[in-house]
Amino acid sequence: MTFILPQKIVCGSFLRTKGNIMLKIAKFGGTSLATAEQMKKVRDIINADMSRRIIVPSAPGKAHKDDVKITDLLLMIHEKVKMNQSFDNEWDRIVSRFQTMIKDLNLDIDLSSELKTTKDKILSGAGEDYIVSRGEAINGRILAALLGAEFVEAGDVIIINSSGKVHPSSYEKVLSRCSDSGKRYVIPGFYGKNEEGEIRTLSRGGSDVTGAVAANALSADLYENWTDVSGFMMTDPRIIPEAATIQQITYQELRDLAYMGAGVLHDEAIFPVQEKGIPINIRNTNRPLDDGTLILPSRDSSTQKICGISGVKGFTAFTIKKAMRNADLSLSRKIVELFESHDILAEHILSGIDTVTVVVKENGLELKKDKIIEGLKALEVDEVKVDDKMSLVAMVGNGMKFLPNLMTDLFSSLAAEGVTLRMIDFGSSDQNIIIGVDEADHNKAIKGIYKSIPSK
Amino acid sequence: MTFILPQKIVCGSFLRTKGNIMLKIAKFGGTSLATAEQMKKVRDIINADMSRRIIVPSAPGKAHKDDVKITDLLLMIHEKVKMNQSFDNEWDRIVSRFQTMIKDLNLDIDLSSELKTTKDKILSGAGEDYIVSRGEAINGRILAALLGAEFVEAGDVIIINSSGKVHPSSYEKVLSRCSDSGKRYVIPGFYGKNEEGEIRTLSRGGSDVTGAVAANALSADLYENWTDVSGFMMTDPRIIPEAATIQQITYQELRDLAYMGAGVLHDEAIFPVQEKGIPINIRNTNRPLDDGTLILPSRDSSTQKICGISGVKGFTAFTIKKAMRNADLSLSRKIVELFESHDILAEHILSGIDTVTVVVKENGLELKKDKIIEGLKALEVDEVKVDDKMSLVAMVGNGMKFLPNLMTDLFSSLAAEGVTLRMIDFGSSDQNIIIGVDEADHNKAIKGIYKSIPSK
Known part of the structure; x- marks a missing residue:
């Protein structure tokens, strides 16, 4: 199977280009952003390729095996708020993780007042969606500072309808907000606002959707989805530990595998890019030289039918x-x-x-x-x-x-x-x-x- | 595959018996009865086994390659009658074939008046069903004489409803008409009468149905269907000339093959015997020692699944x-x-x-x-x-x-x-x-x- 490394080509046969300048959306998952060390890897990846124009971060995942994901801590806070219990323990843990990260990254930003405002809002009855989306929101600020990129408030560009899906008006909003081709933007994943202006989240894993919407909005050449594995395996590695990585797969094939039980991207993260024929590249933040899996509108199956x-x-x-x-x-x-x-x-x-x-x-x-x-x-x-x-x-x-x-x-x-x-x-x-x-x-x-x- | 030759067993595991006396119905196809020579083979087969109690003959088939089947001659007569044309040629040909057969078999019967009556009926407007059923009717007389068996007028025992199917009352009629266990009976195949007493035929190949009805009526141990092949082939011999003969097959399997295009017995010839679990044995008049194909309610498929x-x-x-x-x-x-x-x-x-x-x-x-x-x-x-x-x-x-x-x-x-x-x-x-x-x-x-x- 021939694999064409996307960032190495300018006018690749399967990658559409705007003149000679490519445009990529890069979404990073929670494990890619869990610690300062991981954040540095992300920074290096992004800085290696100027065409990575919009960056979509998740909330930080577990910093170590026994750690708790920021989003899970926020969910605990929501539970405690509901039962009128103090959530100081969880909140302090969140603040500590973010502050440690800022310090370890030597960033010249102070999020104290933002964190204070957030806690006050929670105390004064902010809803679940507001609470659980703060991991992405705050992490986005930190990543933007690390990259010297412009932070885009997701609530301003991602509009979520009453059934929890992205409203099509979001495309136009993302496009006009991120229109400066000389700039790099950070849009936190997973949330947006409803038409009444209230914070709403997408379903869990929704950062993939935010990235897909951004890719569609800017008619990107490639949507990179950076995670902690070097692409999708041909089958469940719990059954076949030595399963090979899928190098190329079509949207339809991916959907077929997903329907039959494979845990891959969910449909809403595929349809926005599929609509514009934008390839998705699943990459590994910890092994950035690996090709990963490329999801394409169609593929040459002559050498690899299955x-x-x-x-x-x-x-x-x-x-x-x-x-x-x-x-x-x-x-x-x-x-x-x-x-x-x-x-x-x-x-x-x-x-x-x-x-x-x-x-x-x-x-x-x-x-x-x-x-x-x-x-x-x-x-x-x-x-x-x-x-x-x-x-x-x-x-x-x-x-x-x-x-x-x-x-x-x-x-x-x-x-x-x-x-x-x-x-x-x-x-x-x-x-x-x-x-x-x-x-x-x-x-x-x-x-x-x-x-x-x-x-x- | 183990094959149990039906006539050699008295209390076979799959053949039910009336005490120790078996009861078989033997139907003979047109090629088995086409010439005096063939008729003698049939006589020898029947006489070899006293349990062959009811014999169902078809009309004589082709006596030689370029010959015409009696039933086809009768169909031509019907066509000519419809167009008010003379049918003497065809009629004389039929009379000649039957008379030759009687002479060659040295039979002491004279069918002249019966043939005369038949021709008169045709001339005076008898229907198609009457005309085309005369092959079986006359052949039945000859076979009964050859065997010293009792001729049973099919119209007296086989009742055919308005949609051309055998009426269930036929079973009782066949049973009471053929009740003498010391006698052998000949019932011509293919026809019967409707409830108004008019001659009606079954669909072409209907002699198989007559035999099946007789087998059901007498709760026979075996229904023998004598033809010119030693059973069914596993597949179309025009595609695989060396195709093996099926030794045992279930009713369901036979129906499955038939539904998928195999030319075998039609459903109406199977259901009456299937209902009583009576095996059908397809045999070859020209090779009476061949086992043929045995159609059973169930079979031991351990050695032959397909x-x-x-x-x-x-x-x-x-x-x-x-x-x-x-x-x-x-x-x-x-x-x-x-x-x-x-x-x-x-x-x-x-x-x-x-x-x-x-x-x-x-x-x-x-x-x-x-x-x-x-x-x-x-x-x-x-x-x-x-x-x-x-x-x-x-x-x-x-x-x-x-x-x-x-x-x-x-x-x-x-x-x-x-x-x-x-x-x-x-x-x-x-x-x-x-x-x-x-x-x-x-x-x-x-x-x-x-x-x-x-x-x-």
Whole structure:
């Protein structure tokens, strides 16, 4: 697989450029900003590339293994405020961490009055969203000082609607606020304001979304997402510790892996950049020379068709047997309708010659199961069979139909692991093949699939 | 595979017996009865086993390669009658064939007056069903004479309802008419009477149905179906000339093969015997020592999981792509509903992570295709893709989930044949796996699957 290191190219084939000047958004996660030492790494990374124009920091993560993340301390404060308890311990801990950082970084700023104002606001009844967003807000001030960059109050540019999503008006606000191409800006992640001007947070991990919105707003060439791993692994490293890093993956492939259980960026952090075809680069602050994972609108899959494997447990299969079921034009519809009427999504529908199987998530099913079985029996079928504890595992990639040995390698590898196949659903998309196995075979299935991939 | 020759056992494990006396129904096809020479083989077969109590003959088939089947001659007569043309040529040919047979068999019967009456009835406007059923009716007389058996007028015992199916009252009529356990009976196949007493035929090949009804009526131990092949082949011999004969197969497996395109017994010839768990034995009149194929309620599949392969061309796949389709609880139902509203059966429904595919028969689709695409687009999907000219090929058997190397062998064999897989649908039943391939790959797919079966 050929990998093109984004910062080394000016007019790369997959990176769009504004004339010859590239524009990058760099978001840094909590572990990248947890200590002065980490902050210095971040500073060096940013200073190495002038095209990193907007920096989006998270709140500081754990400074050491037994530490508590700033955001978790803020959540504790919120809990104590609710119960009218003193939160001095937690607050002092937060203040101490920030002050230590400022001192260790030899920064010539004093956040005492800002911290005092914040505490006063909390004491006078500020809401949860205000409280938990202070980690990013204060950290943003420190990072801006460290970089000599302009701090942008997220509340001024990120507008969050009543359902907690970014309002499209944010794009225009970010663009006009960060319009000076000679300047570098720091926008704290995770929060903004609602249309009434109150601080609102995005869902946890929302700094990824802030970065994506900034990338869209400025039509960036690249959205860098700096974290503590050198990109996404091809599969869960708890199952395959030696899993290879994904070098290139498309938005769609990433979403497929995420849907099937992989913990990657959430959809709202992808759609704003996907909309403009902006690549995302997952990078490691602690190993800045690693290429990381590049998420692209499309990729050359000629040498690497498969990009990842993920799996989810907790599915139940309802199988209906009916002789001559194909003579009954309305049977499939009635079956699907029955599940819909119980508010259960038919994740997969399989069919044999005289059978139909509907695979659904077990979550939320228990209380509805008997009613569903009853409903299926009422369709005058010969037999209803329920098989639970199924795990669905997906192999995600591109052009699977045209990889002649893929199925052979896949199924021989699964057989070698001793996996009993409960289902195979392939053909709707040639970008994924979904197999069903016993939950007990979940890890073995992922191992089997992983081993079957020729080049990794 | 162990095969138990039915006529050699008295209390076989799978053959039920009346005390120690077995009871068999033997149906003979047209080629088995086409000439005096063939008739003698039939006589020898029947006389070799006293338990063959009811014999069901078809009309004589072709006596030689360029000959015409009696039933086809009768159809020509019907056509000529409709157009007020003389049918003497065809009639004389029929009379000559029957008279030659009687003479060659040295039978002491004279059917002249019966033949005369028949011709008169045709001339005076007898219906199509009367005309085309005369092959069986007259042949039954000859066979009864040859065997010294009692001729049973099919019209007296087989009652056919207005939709051309056997009325259940037939069972009781056959049972009481053929109650003498010391006698052998000949019931001509293919026809009966309606409730108004008029001659009615079953669909073509209906003699199989007559035999099945007789087997059910007498709760036979075995229903023998004598033909000109030594049982069913595992797959289409035009594709695999060396295809092995199926030794044992269940009713369900047979139906699965038939549904997927294999030309075997039709459903109405199976349900009456399946209902009573009566095995069917497909035998070869020309090779009476061959075991043939035994169709059973269930079989021991421990040594032979796969029993056959069949395939049908002419499918089209409609694929709908919708980002986050799983968030739309009603999408699957709306899609299935759309096809139902166009009177199109969703044969298979496949799903990827953001895609759903509905596979339908092309037959009857052409005029509805554009409307369906329009309807799918109206569901606010991102993309609708139509792929036609797909062939579905099924591997039919038992216990596929527990055959660890089945998938490996199957897909490596398909890859070796150069088959590109368009779909795999497995898991609803562990008795069949259905794959989709380009129609151009149809024969290669069947070859690939056939070669992958370890023991045949």
